[in-house]
Amino acid sequence: AQSVTQLDSHVSVSEGTPVLLRCNYSSSYSPSLFWYVQHPNKGLQLLLKYTSAATLVKGINGFEAEFKKSETSFHLTKPSAHMSDAAEYFCVVSDLNTDKLIFGTGTRLQVFP
Amino acid sequence: NAGVTQTPKFQVLKTGQSMTLQCAQDMNHNSMYWYRQDPGMGLRLIYYSASEGTTDKGEVPNGYNVSRLNKREFSLRLESAAPSQTSVYFCASTLLVAGNNEQFFGPGTRLTVL
Numbered sequence: 001a002q003s004v005t006q007l008d009s010h011v012s013v014s015e016g017t018p019v020l021l022r023c024n025y026s027s028s029y030s031p032s033l034f035w036y037v038q039h040p041n042k043g044l045q046l047l048l049k050y051t052s053a054a055t056l057v058k059g060i061n062g063f064e065a066e067f068k069k070s071e072t073s074f075h076l077t078k079p080s081a082h083m084s085d086a087a088e089y090f091c092v093v094s095d096l097n098t099d100k101l102i103f104g105t106g107t108r109l110q111v112f113p
Numbered sequence: 114n115a116g117v118t119q120t121p122k123f124q125v126l127k128t129g130q131s132m133t134l135q136c137a138q139d140m141n142h143n144s145m146y147w148y149r150q151d152p153g154m155g156l157r158l159i160y161y162s163a164s165e166g167t168t169d170k171g172e173v174p175n176g177y178n179v180s181r182l183n184k185r186e187f188s189l190r191l192e193s194a195a196p197s198q199t200s201v202y203f204c205a206s207t208l209l210v211a212g213n214n215e216q217f218f219g220p221g222t223r224l225t226v227l
Contacts, residue, residue: 043117043220
């Protein structure tokens with residue numbers, strides 16, 4: 001069975017400093033992995049996805065994530081945080097050939113000026 | 114394209130009342146889903162529909178029913194609302210093809226049950 005663990009419930013950074021949001025997954029099959037972002041009182045928007053192609057995945061708004069099979073990790077990074085990045089971020093795992101997604105519990109990112 | 118739309122955006126119910134949450138997508142997707150979001154718990158799948166005419170239970174189906182009215186529409190019904198069903202409800206859809214199961218989400222319905 002698939003599962004996903006987001007290691008931090010809250011992360012605070014200053015504007016202009018790097019962002020690291022950590023995610024570990026468990027999957028019996030070749031997984032597909034996603035990061036979704038949710039701004040306050042909004043729906044979820046896809047940031048990026050990994051589906052067994054390149055292990056370094058680039059997404060929108062300067063975010064990227066690296067799939068590391070040996071570490072079962074899919075951490076989200078951004079070199080320089082912007083105030084508009086303040087939101088909740090969800091790491092999601094799915095079996096490549098099914099349509100069910102398993103969500104992590106979310107990481108709330110705060111960005112201070 | 115409007116993507117995935119949900120109505121209503123907000124709703125307050127009294128315990129025991131019933132209501133239906135509506136969801137529609139205009140992307141010709143085959144699969145549709147209903148999730149609930151509660152603080153600290155991420156999104157949990159209530160029901161899903163892999164295609165028109167089929168529905169299946171997800172992780173937390175108790176207290177809910179669904180109808181896949183046609184390919185575009187997937188509704189969620191609370192027959193007798195309870196305070197434990199206070200949550201934010203999201204509808205999602207996907208065109209499930211090999212190697213691509215990205216889901217697209219609606220803006221959500223905030224439901225409060227008093």
